Amino acid sequence: MSKFKSEIIKCLYKNDEYISGQYIAEKLNCSRVTIKKVIDQLKHEGFNIESQTNKGYKITQLPPLWQQEIVNIELSKQKILNKAYVQPQVDSTQLLARSIINEEHDDFVVLSDEQTKGRGRFNREWSSIKGKGLWMSIVLKPHIPIHKMSTFNLFISLAIQEVVEKHYQINSKIKWPNDIYVGEQKLCGFLTEMIADTDGVNAIICGIGFNLNQTREEFDKVGQHRATSLLIEHGSTIDPYQFLKYLIEAIEKRYNQFLVSPFSEIKDTYKSKSMIWNRTLNYTEGNKKVKGRAIDIQDNGFLTVISEDGEIYQFMSADIDI
Numbered sequence: 001m002s003k004f005k006s007e008i009i010k011c012l013y014k015n016d017e018y019i020s021g022q023y024i025a026e027k028l029n030c031s032r033v034t035i036k037k038v039i040d041q042l043k044h045e046g047f048n049i050e051s052q053t054n055k056g057y058k059i060t061q062l063p064p065l066w067q068q069e070i071v072n073i074e075l076s077k078q079k080i081l082n083k084a085y086v087q088p089q090v091d092s093t094q095l096l097a098r099s100i101i102n103e104e105h106d107d108f109v110v111l112s113d114e115q116t117k118g119r120g121r122f123n124r125e126w127s128s129i130k131g132k133g134l135w136m137s138i139v140l141k142p143h144i145p146i147h148k149m150s151t152f153n154l155f156i157s158l159a160i161q162e163v164v165e166k167h168y169q170i171n172s173k174i175k176w177p178n179d180i181y182v183g184e185q186k187l188c189g190f191l192t193e194m195i196a197d198t199d200g201v202n203a204i205i206c207g208i209g210f211n212l213n214q215t216r217e218e219f220d221k222v223g224q225h226r227a228t229s230l231l232i233e234h235g236s237t238i239d240p241y242q243f244l245k246y247l248i249e250a251i252e253k254r255y256n257q258f259l260v261s262p263f264s265e266i267k268d269t270y271k272s273k274s275m276i277w278n279r280t281l282n283y284t285e286g287n288k289k290v291k292g293r294a295i296d297i298q299d300n301g302f303l304t305v306i307s308e309d310g311e312i313y314q315f316m317s318a319d320i321d322i
């Protein structure tokens with residue numbers, strides 16, 4: 001059954017029209033009874049499949065959970081990130097990505113419907129409710145010196161912000177160095193880890209948590225006031241596959257730019273999309289704690305902050321308390 005399941009999903013998903021059971025049976029060299037059994041199984045898993053006599057079958061709605069075959073089809077059009085590992089549940093996609101890295105030569109993404117131990121920076125918990133968001137880790141293997149990594153997050157955050165603005169018409173802002181906000185509420189968080197040695201970077205593992213379809217009530221009490229989702233801001237249910245395609249396209253574009261261009265090329269655009277200007281905030285980096293105002297971002301991605309008593313500080317990657 002499962003060997004036919006994958007082929008039947010591909011057959012139906014690639015065609016917008018009705019596909020006859022006879023055609024699929026002949027293509028897969030199996031009986032029409034088998035086709036019907038698999039179709040019923042897919043419906044049970046959450047696919048909406050319409051069947052019309054004399055016409056056949058058509059997928060009218062995908063399940064809210066990631067399907068390996070469909071992710072493969074959607075990512076097959078990408079140049080860099082065209083390979084995916086889909087798992088219904090993981091502790092953390094970052095951990096799964098790390099366990100795959102040594103066997104997988106290419107760049108790839110890891111996607112999961114649910115994380116039981118999603119993590120943010122400083123080992124903080126990342127809430128990853130099943131089927132409600134994009135919980136993804138991207139593994140890239142550029143040959144770059146370690147110092148170049150200080151601006152990687154800046155290119156990625158611009159890619160994410162652009163998807164929200166261009167495809168969903170939502171006024172989102174970047175909270176340097178790795179969050180996307182709508183107003184004072186977090187829509188997306190991401191963190192970048194890397195595997196490196198003295199010769200340079202071997203792999204980048206960028207973990208992105210993006211709230212897609214949570215309702216206000218589905219956030220826990222902390223999230224009620226500090227988190228938001230595309231559904232809340234956009235007002236309609238978000239198609240995760242369409243969002244994934246937009247996001248990967250945008251990330252590939254900004255990643256290619258990151259590899260060949262300095263941050264200065266996007267600095268003005270980045271600054272215009274940032275939410276940390278003209279406000280006094282608390283900046284923490286290691287044991288450095290400063291209450292002050294950000295005044296600029298350097299070409300190396302460092303943030304310049306002037307404290308309330310007039311001292312100038314440079315932060316590489318601070319925790320900012322909004």
Ligand SMILES: CC1(C)O[C@@H]2[C@H](O1)[C@@H](Cn1cc(CCCCC[C@@H]3SC[C@@H]4NC(=O)N[C@@H]43)nn1)O[C@H]2n1cnc2c(N)ncnc21
Nearest residue numbers: 092093118119120121124126127136189190207208209227
């Ligand atoms: C109490 C407070 C201040 O509010 C919470 C929490 O502290 C803070 C925690 N955080 C977040 C980040 C940014 C990096 C996140 C990367 C997530 C991805 S998912 C795929 C990949 N696999 C993986 O394991 N990680 C990555 N750094 N720290 O965010 C809030 N918070 C927690 N969950 C959410 C959420 N779903 N939406 C909004 N805010 C949240």
